[in-house]
Amino acid sequence: MRFTKAQALILIAFSIPVAIELRTVAGFFNYDLPLIGVVVIEFLFLALLFVLYGLYGEKSTPAAQ
Amino acid sequence: MATAAGNEPLFVERFPDEAAVAKANLLVAFVALGIGAFFGLVQALHRTDILRIIDSADYYTLLTGHGVLLAIVFTIFGLAAFFHWATARSLDQPAVSTLFSWAWFGLMTTGSLLASVAILGGLVPNLGISADVLFTFYAPLQAHPIFYIGLAMFIVGTWLSGADWFLSYRAWREDNPDERIPLQAFMVLTTMIMWYIATVGVAVSVVFFLIPWSLGLIESVNPLLTRTLFWFFGHPIVYFWLMPAYMMWYTVLPKLAGGRLFSDPLARVVFLLFLLLSTPVGIHHQYLDPGIAEGFKFIAMTNTMFLLLPSLLTAFTAVASIEHGARQRGGEGYLRWLGALPWRDPAFAGMAFAGLIFAAGGFSGMINAGMNINYLIHNSLWVPGHFHMTVGTAVALTFMAAAYWLVPQLTGTKLYSRPIGLLQVVLWFVGMVFMSNAMHRAGLAGIPRRTAEPQYQNFDFVTPIGSIFELRVQIAFGGLLLFLSVVLFLFNMLLTAFGEKSERPVDEFLPAPLSGPEGSPRVLDNLGLWTGIAVVLVILAYTLPIAGIIQNGGGLFGGGLPVPVTVFPDVELVKTVLAGALAALAGVLL
Numbered sequence: 001m002r003f004t005k006a007q008a009l010i011l012i013a014f015s016i017p018v019a020i021e022l023r024t025v026a027g028f029f030n031y032d033l034p035l036i037g038v039v040v041i042e043f044l045f046l047a048l049l050f051v052l053y054g055l056y057g058e059k060s061t062p063a064a065q
Numbered sequence: 066m067a068t069a070a071g072n073e074p075l076f077v078e079r080f081p082d083e084a085a086v087a088k089a090n091l092l093v094a095f096v097a098l099g100i101g102a103f104f105g106l107v108q109a110l111h112r113t114d115i116l117r118i119i120d121s122a123d124y125y126t127l128l129t130g131h132g133v134l135l136a137i138v139f140t141i142f143g144l145a146a147f148f149h150w151a152t153a154r155s156l157d158q159p160a161v162s163t164l165f166s167w168a169w170f171g172l173m174t175t176g177s178l179l180a181s182v183a184i185l186g187g188l189v190p191n192l193g194i195s196a197d198v199l200f201t202f203y204a205p206l207q208a209h210p211i212f213y214i215g216l217a218m219f220i221v222g223t224w225l226s227g228a229d230w231f232l233s234y235r236a237w238r239e240d241n242p243d244e245r246i247p248l249q250a251f252m253v254l255t256t257m258i259m260w261y262i263a264t265v266g267v268a269v270s271v272v273f274f275l276i277p278w279s280l281g282l283i284e285s286v287n288p289l290l291t292r293t294l295f296w297f298f299g300h301p302i303v304y305f306w307l308m309p310a311y312m313m314w315y316t317v318l319p320k321l322a323g324g325r326l327f328s329d330p331l332a333r334v335v336f337l338l339f340l341l342l343s344t345p346v347g348i349h350h351q352y353l354d355p356g357i358a359e360g361f362k363f364i365a366m367t368n369t370m371f372l373l374l375p376s377l378l379t380a381f382t383a384v385a386s387i388e389h390g391a392r393q394r395g396g397e398g399y400l401r402w403l404g405a406l407p408w409r410d411p412a413f414a415g416m417a418f419a420g421l422i423f424a425a426g427g428f429s430g431m432i433n434a435g436m437n438i439n440y441l442i443h444n445s446l447w448v449p450g451h452f453h454m455t456v457g458t459a460v461a462l463t464f465m466a467a468a469y470w471l472v473p474q475l476t477g478t479k480l481y482s483r484p485i486g487l488l489q490v491v492l493w494f495v496g497m498v499f500m501s502n503a504m505h506r507a508g509l510a511g512i513p514r515r516t517a518e519p520q521y522q523n524f525d526f527v528t529p530i531g532s533i534f535e536l537r538v539q540i541a542f543g544g545l546l547l548f549l550s551v552v553l554f555l556f557n558m559l560l561t562a563f564g565e566k567s568e569r570p571v572d573e574f575l576p577a578p579l580s581g582p583e584g585s586p587r588v589l590d591n592l593g594l595w596t597g598i599a600v601v602l603v604i605l606a607y608t609l610p611i612a613g614i615i616q617n618g619g620g621l622f623g624g625g626l627p628v629p630v631t632v633f634p635d636v637e638l639v640k641t642v643l644a645g646a647l648a649a650l651a652g653v654l655l
Binding site for chain 2: 004005006007009010012013016017020021023024027032035
């Protein structure tokens with residue numbers, strides 16, 4: 001199945017509530033995650049998504065898959 | 066529910082008059098959406114102290130405008146458009162009288178204009194007109210008479226719109242005496258019965274108390290009585306907003322997902338449960354009102370928890386229908402089928418986002434409904450956080466998403482831009498996540514709602530995680546994204562309406578459910594029976610509390626000193642009302 005732009009956009013949208021609540025989850029384990037930590041994790045997720053889209057996105061070549 | 070696929074003429078070709086009425090309703094709804102969203106942005110920036118362009122005194126004028134324009138005008142005109150379309154489509158016949166349809170539309174619009182003038186008059190001090198009474202408009206806050214008169218006209222307009230759809234049903238029934246009521250028509254009729262019952266409270270409050278009081282004909286009102294009458298209507302209005310959204314989730318969303326509705330009978334049961342349970346729960350909004358005995362509040366809480374049942378049934382049916390659609394499209398696995406859904410389609414993506422946020426809103430609503438835990442968040446910013454997830458997303462985003470599919474049917478033109486539509490629904494989801502999450506957290510920290518200046522002197526709110534500043538930025542940023550989303554939506558709708566005509570702008574076909582109505586008992590369609598039971602439940606839930614409020618709160622018009630609450634209201638009055646209700650029910654049953 002091809003990875004479409006729409007799917008990438010939806011995944012980015014779904015990552016926002018996860019990122020916002022990440023500090024709450026860390027708090028359950030008595031870990032005080034700083035805001036900048038959340039920003040970095042979200043940035044890394046977006047970078048990963050970007051790479052995956054490049055590899056498996058709708059405009060990628062079949063050879064890349 | 067199925068309609069013929071293929072070369073069937075468009076809705077606008079089959080029912081041009083009904084399409085025109087629906088379009089007019091959507092036009093008013095979208096104008097209200099634009100103005101109300103702008104007011105919302107100004108409020109979000111003001112109370113978070115990010116940008117202040119109004120005086121704090123005017124904040125309450127904009128807050129009232131935001132609430133009335135979005136929670137009453139946008140939602141109910143949207144409902145009227147969807148229901149007018151659904152009635153004609155599902156019964157496959159036009160309205161009995163187009164003139165009558167325009168009459169209720171005209172009455173609703175005139176009422177909305179009068180109420181809006183009264184509200185916006187508050188921005189012009191020399192005018193002598195204002196209505197800074199917020200969306201909840203009960204005493205002791207008082208508005209200019211034209212606000213209440215406008216509201217009364219609006220409510221009467223909605224009653225006439227319901228009459229219009231019932232007349233269509235009666236005409237259809239004469240030609241189809243043995244048929245089951247088509248599902249969409251069934252949803253329209255049960256919703257309107259619920260509305261007729263619910264609006265009795267607000268009609269009595271406005272006509273007998275608030276209008277005479279604002280005109281100076283009576284000196285005072287009983288504030289607790291007007292509050293209780295408001296919430297008699299104020300909770301079921303939540304379902305009046307939601308039920309057209311449910312109608313779209315049940316009848317349109319499965320088709321957009323590529324499948325069919327899982328169960329028609331389950332959908333009928335859900336709408337009947339809403340008819341029965343929506344109204345006898347309003348007192349759960351009054352847990353902190355001192356004039357109502359705790360026992361009545363406990364009963365209201367119990368009834369409210371029963372309301373979770375139809376919502377959970379809906380969650381099951383909607384997800385089952387969507388999964389069926391995804392598997393029809395080749396989706397496999399436990400979760401991988403999610404990737405096979407048509408996320409590119411803004412109508413589908415918007416409704417799916419709306420349903421997801423509604424689930425979160427349902428959980429925070431359970432906190433509101435719990436009598437003890439409600440004290441933690443009562444009148445705090447948690448509550449707007451909750452209803453921006455429910456009416457502000459489950460309803461508003463569903464209406465916008467549904468418009469991407471419905472408006473082309475009404476105009477005969479193709480949607481201007483699907484990518485802009487997708488970006489719009491994603492922006493709404495992200496903006497609402499930022500804003501409502503921060504509102505819930507701020508409420509837990511004790512920050513109050515309904516105030517332009519949410520800080521107290523010599524007191525700092527404390528959050529367990531992060532800071533108050535972060536929450537303020539989140540609220541302002543979320544509000545900004547939501548406003549941008551509305552701008553994109555209105556832009557897309559405007560260009561769609563003025564676009565070029567197309568022979569087949571959208572696939573209107575709605576497939577039959579997997580499980581049709583034929584397997585369900587016919588008693589589900591006995592609307593008289595369910596109406597009778599709903600009325601009895603309301604009488605049981607409200608007779609004792611209202612009698613107590615009148616007896617202990619200084620009479621119908623207040624003015625006297627309140628005395629401690631008792632649970633011994635006028636026994637004769639209670640007996641008479643209960644006997645009347647039982648006689649009415651017996652009349653329906655026998």
